[in-house]
Amino acid sequence: MTDADTTAGGRDRDADGRARNARPRDGLGRPLPYGADGVERQPEGIVRTAPETVAEAQALLDVGRPFHAHEVFEDAWKSGPEDERTLWRGLAQLAVGLTHAARGNATGGARLLRRGAGAVEDWEVTRGEDRPYGIDLARLAGWARELAGRVEGAPAPVDAAAEAPRLVS
Template sequence: MNETHRDRDTEGRARNARPRDGLGRPLPYGAPGVERQPEGVVRTPDETLREAQRLLDAGMPFHAHEVFEDAWKSGPERERELWRGLAQLAVGLTHAARGNSAGGARLLRRGAGALTSYGEVRRYADPLPYGIRVGGLVDWAGELAGRVDAGRPVDAAVEAPRLLG
């Protein structure tokens, strides 16, 4: 019988405990890595944006994506498209910085589309929800996706978007 070792969390769910680098890539067991974001943290929108911006500025968009994903999963239904779009932008930047140009450009455009949809639906509500510069982020994503498509290398910290207007 061949038994496979699987990392488990305290509740017994499968979790990969390998350390990760700043772009979320797994490293060998025992290697120094970047501290992972805890999952399922419920934050206020301001806390979410502050933590995600800190991670983006540090060149860790994969980790910022996890923060946005928590907001997407725990926030009100009417805001899910906003947080999902922001998570997709962060993971798009992650893929682009890892050298996955096709995946990076696709996710940047998908995130921009989610933000555009959110903006169209919520147009008569707050035009800058929580101060997020939705239009600027859509423009940033489109411009970066074009450069990624052209094969230009991406440095995640240099390309980090400004979330607030």
């Protein structure tokens, strides 16, 4: 195992002893059996500039890896300025919503897409800024609500790459 060791109790742990699943993952972040070929995991705890965050997340969304884009947004949420946490958390929720929709979880996908849409809209209203880092929040919220309605109406997995939003237009 590369990222963690398995303890005698069977739990994967990182170098600091925190629980961390070391199983390989597929492109949508689902755990695969040990030894299976998975996609490279997104490193955690990376501090990026806001433009770097947006660009890296977009690249991951474009190739159908919204779970990994969520991890990039989560890093920004946890390491960024306090007054931007609502924005990054909302973007992470949108990426997780797309992840659930692509996995075929219509209920969870729709719920998270709507929650993320509300969060980015709240941030926009609170800050009075509709295009932070070039992200068109109103358009993004509309995309999320439209996809949530489609996912609920026809609960089948969606193609994550085909449904990925453009963060910056």
